[in-house]
Amino acid sequence: MAELATFLAYPVGLLTIAGIYAVMCLGLNVQWGFTGLFNAGIAGFFAVGAYTSAILTTAPHPDYLGGFGLPVAVGLVCAMATAGVVALGIGWLTLSLRSDYLAIATIGIAEILRLIVKNEDWLTNGPRGIPAIPRPFEWLPPFPAQVAYLALVAAIIAVIYIALERGLNSPWGRVMRAIRENEESARAAGKDIMRRRLEAFVLGSMIMGLGGALMAHSIKFIGPEATEPLIVTFLVWVMLIAGGSGNNRGAILGAVVIWAIWSMTELVTRQLPADWALRSAYLRVFLIGLALQIILQRASSGLLAEKPPKPIPLDEGEPKGRSRG
Amino acid sequence: MLEFVNFYLIPGLVLGSIYALGAIGVSLIFGILRFAHFAHGDMMTLGAYFALPFIVTLGFSPYLALPVAMLGAVAAALLIDRLFYKPLRAQPSIILLVASFGVALMIRAAIQFVWGPHSHVYASGFQMPLVFSGIRVAERHIYIVGLCILLVVALHLFLTRTKTGKAMRALSDDPDLARITGINTERIIAWTWALGAMLAGCAGVFVGMDTHVTTLIGWNMLLPVFAAAILGGIGKPYGAIAGGLVIGLAEEVSAYPVFGNEPLLDPTYKSAVAFAIMVAMLLWRPSGLFRGRVY
Amino acid sequence: MTEQRLDATGLQGGYGGADVLHGVDLRVDPGEIVTIIGPNGAGKSTALKALFGLVQVHTGRVAYGDTDITHLMPDRITRLGIGYVPQERNVFVNLTVHENLEMGAYIRNDDISGHLARIYDLFPPLKEKRKEAAGLLSGGQRQMVAMGRALMLDPAVLLLDEPTAGLAPAFVDLIFERVQEINRAGIGILMVEQNARHALEIADRGYVLVNGANAFEDTGANLLANREVAEAFLGG
Numbered sequence: 035m036a037e038l039a040t041f042l043a044y045p046v047g048l049l050t051i052a053g054i055y056a057v058m059c060l061g062l063n064v065q066w067g068f069t070g071l072f073n074a075g076i077a078g079f080f081a082v083g084a085y086t087s088a089i090l091t092t093a094p095h096p097d098y099l100g101g102f103g104l105p106v107a108v109g110l111v112c113a114m115a116t117a118g119v120v121a122l123g124i125g126w127l128t129l130s131l132r133s134d135y136l137a138i139a140t141i142g143i144a145e146i147l148r149l150i151v152k153n154e155d156w157l158t159n160g161p162r163g164i165p166a167i168p169r170p171f172e173w174l175p176p177f178p179a180q181v182a183y184l185a186l187v188a189a190i191i192a193v194i195y196i197a198l199e200r201g202l203n204s205p206w207g208r209v210m211r212a213i214r215e216n217e218e219s220a221r222a223a224g225k226d227i228m229r230r231r232l233e234a235f236v237l238g239s240m241i242m243g244l245g246g247a248l249m250a251h252s253i254k255f256i257g258p259e260a261t262e263p264l265i266v267t268f269l270v271w272v273m274l275i276a277g278g279s280g281n282n283r284g285a286i287l288g289a290v291v292i293w294a295i296w297s298m299t300e301l302v303t304r305q306l307p308a309d310w311a312l313r314s315a316y317l318r319v320f321l322i323g324l325a326l327q328i329i330l331q332r333a334s335s336g337l338l339a340e341k342p343p344k345p346i347p348l349d350e351g352e353p354k355g356r357s358r359g
Numbered sequence: 360m361l362e363f364v365n366f367y368l369i370p371g372l373v374l375g376s377i378y379a380l381g382a383i384g385v386s387l388i389f390g391i392l393r394f395a396h397f398a399h400g401d402m403m404t405l406g407a408y409f410a411l412p413f414i415v416t417l418g419f420s421p422y423l424a425l426p427v428a429m430l431g432a433v434a435a436a437l438l439i440d441r442l443f444y445k446p447l448r449a450q451p452s453i454i455l456l457v458a459s460f461g462v463a464l465m466i467r468a469a470i471q472f473v474w475g476p477h478s479h480v481y482a483s484g485f486q487m488p489l490v491f492s493g494i495r496v497a498e499r500h501i502y503i504v505g506l507c508i509l510l511v512v513a514l515h516l517f518l519t520r521t522k523t524g525k526a527m528r529a530l531s532d533d534p535d536l537a538r539i540t541g542i543n544t545e546r547i548i549a550w551t552w553a554l555g556a557m558l559a560g561c562a563g564v565f566v567g568m569d570t571h572v573t574t575l576i577g578w579n580m581l582l583p584v585f586a587a588a589i590l591g592g593i594g595k596p597y598g599a600i601a602g603g604l605v606i607g608l609a610e611e612v613s614a615y616p617v618f619g620n621e622p623l624l625d626p627t628y629k630s631a632v633a634f635a636i637m638v639a640m641l642l643w644r645p646s647g648l649f650r651g652r653v654y
Numbered sequence: 655m656t657e658q659r660l661d662a663t664g665l666q667g668g669y670g671g672a673d674v675l676h677g678v679d680l681r682v683d684p685g686e687i688v689t690i691i692g693p694n695g696a697g698k699s700t701a702l703k704a705l706f707g708l709v710q711v712h713t714g715r716v717a718y719g720d721t722d723i724t725h726l727m728p729d730r731i732t733r734l735g736i737g738y739v740p741q742e743r744n745v746f747v748n749l750t751v752h753e754n755l756e757m758g759a760y761i762r763n764d765d766i767s768g769h770l771a772r773i774y775d776l777f778p779p780l781k782e783k784r785k786e787a788a789g790l791l792s793g794g795q796r797q798m799v800a801m802g803r804a805l806m807l808d809p810a811v812l813l814l815d816e817p818t819a820g821l822a823p824a825f826v827d828l829i830f831e832r833v834q835e836i837n838r839a840g841i842g843i844l845m846v847e848q849n850a851r852h853a854l855e856i857a858d859r860g861y862v863l864v865n866g867a868n869a870f871e872d873t874g875a876n877l878l879a880n881r882e883v884a885e886a887f888l889g890g
Contacts, residue, residue: 072453074397074460127638131645133453134395138585139641142634145582153627264578268464271457316472323465330458331446522760525749529757532746539706539740540803541732541761 039177046180048297049290053187054248056289058266059273060194060282061241067279067340068202069234070214071129072137076242077266078144081151082120083113083243084250088164089157091251098159106170110247117243118236120147125235130228136235144267152258163257167250187248191286194241198282210234265319269296272326278336287337296322361493367615368608373500373569375607376507380562381580382587382599383514384555390531390594391551394455398439398463399559399584400577401470406432406560407567407576408470414481421481421568422502425561432560435466436552463578470574478573503565510561511600514554518596523550531594582630583610586637592647601648606633658719659683660736660811660842665704665714674700676866677714680844682811687833687843689874691850691887692863698846699741699815701863705844706738706813707731718811733761737804741815741846744800747789751780754788754799758806766806773802776832794825798832805836812836814845818852830856851888854878862887 058076065071073079087109094101120143128139151158158164171182201207212220213227221227250256269292277288296318303314329336381403388396409431410424443462447454488495518524523546530537530547538544566576587606591598613624613632624632640647660682668674674697682688690698703709705716707728716724723731728738746754755773759766774781777798783791788799797817804812817833818826826849834856837843847853854860857874862883870883877883 070453072456128641131641134389134456135589135641135645137397137456138395138582138589139634139638141585142582142630142637146628146631146634149628149630153625264464264467268460271460275457312476313472316468318468320465320468320472323461323468326461327443327458327465330454330461331443334450334454522756525753525756526760528753529746529749532748533743536740536743536746537757539708539728539732539738540757541729541807542757543729 043177043180046177046184048294050180050184050187050252051249051297052290052293053184053191054245054252055270055273055293056191056286057187057194057248058242058245058270059277059285059289060191060198061238061245062270062274063238063279063282063285064198064234064241065238066274067281067285068207068210068214069231070133071231071235071238072133073140073235073238074137074267075140075142075144075147076270077264078140078147079117079121079239079242080246080249080266081144081147082117083246084256085151085158085164085246086116086243087113087247088167088250088256091168092164092166095159098155098164099157100164106168106251109251110244113243113247114240117246118240121236121239122232125232129231129235148258161258163255163259164250165255167254167256169251169254183252187252190244190248195282195286202282206230206233268322269293272322272329274336275326276329276336278338278340280340281336281338284336284338284340291337292322363615365495367611369494369496369500371608371611372604373503373565373607374611375604376504377562377565377569377603378580378583378587378607379600379603380507380510380558380565381584382591382603383511383596384558385584385588386591386593386596386599387527387531387551388555389588391527391534391548392444392452392455394452394459395585396555397456397459397581398466399555400579400581401463401466402432402436402556402559402577403563403566403580404470404572404574404577405435405466406556406563407572408474408563409560410481410564410567411474411479411572415479421564422506425506425564428560428564429557430560432556432563433553436556436559437549439466440549440552467574467578474574476574478571479567480571481567499568503568506561507565510558514558514596517554523547527551579630582637583607583633586633586640589637590640590647592649595647595649598647598649606636609633609636658735658810660705660716660718660844662701662705662716663714665701665711665716667704667709667711667713668700670710674866675704675709675711675714677868678704678863678866679868679871680705680861682842682844684810685837685840685842686858687837687856687874688845689850689853689857689860690844690846690863691848691853691860692869693887696863697866698863700866702738702813702815702844702846706736708738729761732807735808735810736813737807737809737811738813739797739800739804739815739817741817741819745788745791745796745803748787750785751788751791751799752784755780755802755806758803762807769806769808773805776805776835777802792825794821794829797821797825797829801832801836805841809841811842811844814843816846816848818847818849826852851878854888 058080062073062076065073089100090102090104090112091106091109092100093103124139124143128136152161169183170186171179174182209225209230213225213230217227273288273292274285276292278284299318303311303318306314381399385396385399406428410421410428413419413424413427414421439462443458444455447458486497488497518528526542526547527550530542530544563576583606587602588599590605591602610629610632613629614622614626617623662678662680665675665678666673678701680701690701692698700709704711707726711724715722718734718736721734723734746757749757755770759769779795780798780802783795788796791799818829821829830852833843845853854874854877860872860874860877861868862870870877870880872880
């Protein structure tokens with residue numbers, strides 16, 4: 035049993051992180067896939083969520099705010115709420131403009147959040163980061179606790195997936211699609227585009243904040259490096275585009291596939307001599323960037339293409355892949 | 360007062376001139392290709408690194424390495440356009456933005472791969488500043504601002520006196536009409552990349568001369584450069600110059616202790632200044648000071 | 655430019671959605687003034703654009719002399735000697751009047767000073783405003799700039815899309831006068847017009863388009879005299 039646990043620890047850990055990325059990927063899918071909003075500040079919302087939950091759930095500490103010792107569930111909910119509030123502010127300012135402005139604004143907010151995290155020691159403990167973040171199921175032995183946390187992440191993905199699928203096939207989802215496909219005619223049809231976009235942006239950001247919180251509880255530590263803006267933001271983007279933007283199952287699949295490639299190649303490069311290990315780390319980033327270009331040019335629909343909007347179902351016997359969510 | 364000039368106004372002007380060079384490129388590219396070029400900052404970094412071997416290894420002066428950096432950046436930009444942007448030209452322009460985001464990361468990773476992650480300096484040692492009745496200016500600052508002015512004048516002449524420059528403005532104005540008129544769009548796009556990269560390459564070298572060269576200089580300049588382009592009005596190169604100066608000055612002056620001895624704003628939050636000005640501009644007048652386009 | 659016939663037959667097509675044109679025939683012989691009139695939404699402007707490669711044509715053929723130009727891009731058509739003046743967005747607003755005219759000659763590499771002088775003679779108001787941004791001009795002046803720009807390439811045929819739309823009456827007369835003057839230099843004209851009566855008065859021939867297809871085709875004088883056309887399309 036102990037051997038099995040050692041053997042399985044790596045895949046379980048890998049799947050947990052992949053699952054957390056899948057959460058963020060679903061968040062981005064709401065913004066980009068469904069609504070066409072470009073968010074270049076995923077790392078910012080990730081950080082807001084991670085720090086919110088970390089501050090609320092850790093034990094008291096003299097050096098920085100926090101130590102409220104609240105339950106993890108409260109942390110997760112509040113992480114979503116704060117990420118949502120930040121998104122509301124940004125979205126309200128920039129969503130009526132072309133997506134490029136939103137993209138630039140999200141970079142700006144991510145950058146400011148990064149500075150706050152790094153410099154406001156009283157709030158975030160600065161560069162030292164917040165340690166000893168509780169992880170649920172810690173009363174179990176290590177391996178079952180790890181598995182239980184993976185199950186929690188999987189359950190959260192399932193809930194988000196089902197909720198989004200329902201939302202997409204509701205009138206709300208149809209309006210979103212209509213706006214993305216043809217803003218002018220949606221406007222002419224009297225749709226409140228600004229409001230719908232804001233809803234999508236806030237919802238997506240809340241899901242990203244949840245992802246951040248899950249990550250903080252998973253690795254039990256959060257510091258400024260963990261919110262390295264490029265890697266987090268960029269990985270989530272590549273995951274969504276590789277998986278198939280507009281398709282929730284594609285978002286999940288993309289997260290798992292890309293994270294598996296990303297972390298397994300790291301496993302390989304770590305075996306190299308120190309100098310080459312560092313260099314090959316950059317090579318990995320370069321190649322993932324190249325992969326994005328190739329997907330954009332050659333396979334723009336990703337692994338799982340966006341499903342055409344469902345017509346009113348006539349035939350109930352139509353096969354559906356719900357169980358794989 | 361002298362302190363204000365020496366430590367806030369002059370650095371602000373230098374920084375602003377550098378931002379202006381980047382912002383002009385962003386503005387031109389946005390005007391003609393209709394997307395926010397997220398890899399522009401990293402194009403600046405590329406320029407700074409292209410100059411590095413010539414200055415450090417071969418012992419050239421940075422001013423002599425400038426043409427090398429410019430040419431290198433132009434070649435890189437044309438290659439990147441050919442490989443990554445041109446195939447997506449028919450797509451919605453937001454796809455180009457996604458691609459440029461990836462290109463930004465690729466450029467940075469390539470630089471880190473070749474030159475390593477450490478920071479470099481072009482010239483070590485302290486240079487005595489020149490003193491004019493209490494006003495102290497580093498010699499390199501005079502050259503940087505002077506060369507920026509020179510480049511801007513050259514750009515102005517190019518845009519207003521040459522056929523290609525006028526066609527560039529025409530294409531930025533109305534792509535459909537430009538096509539009807541028989542303007543060779545792809546050729547003008549290549550020129551746009553060349554100009555943007557040239558200025559970005561210079562900006563990168565100037566940053567290297569002013570401080571040091573790291574793989575993040577471009578990324579750190581991306582936000583202020585975009586802010587400057589928006590402030591000036593998208594598609595308005597002259598507006599971008601004004602925008603760059605405003606942002607550069609605002610960033611430096613924001614640290615001036617207006618009240619008491621505390622800086623107005625903690626210098627670590629300099630980049631928030633650019634962001635705040637940009638957001639204020641988007642709210643108050645999205646078309647920018649110079650009435651550019653709103654998309 | 656050698657003078658050739660511009661001939662479109664059986665054009666069907668549109669902007670990608672439902673077809674706008676359901677079989678349109680148009681012809682401009684060298685040196686003619688031809689006008690296209692018809693009710694709103696009849697596809698007049700679309701037909702004009704179809705000749706110039708701006709509309710997807712899936713059936714039918716456009717020939718210029720012996721050359722099939724049906725699927726050529728606008729910039730190629732321009733080089734063959736066909737000029738096109740759009741109705742809206744017909745000037746580069748941030749370029750000066752002079753620069754607008756220079757852009758008209760973008761594909762030429764020879765001396766264009768003679769052309770510029772001739773266009774300023776044709777449209778004297780432009781000479782005064784040549785250093786002003788075209789975006790600051792009135793609608794009539796913009797139309798002059800747009801026509802001037804198209805003339806920079808010495809076209810053999812000029813396609814004009816509603817050149818007098820939205821102009822003050824004084825300008826309408828002036829534009830029609832200039833169109834005739836341009837035509838006297840041997841340039842064929844094909845124009846879509848709302849001022850149908852006025853257009854037919856100066857036209858050699860006219861087409862009446864209804865629902866994306868030819869309804870009438872005759873000399874300008876005959877169409878003016880045609881009771882049916884007059885009642886339906888010329889306001890009685």
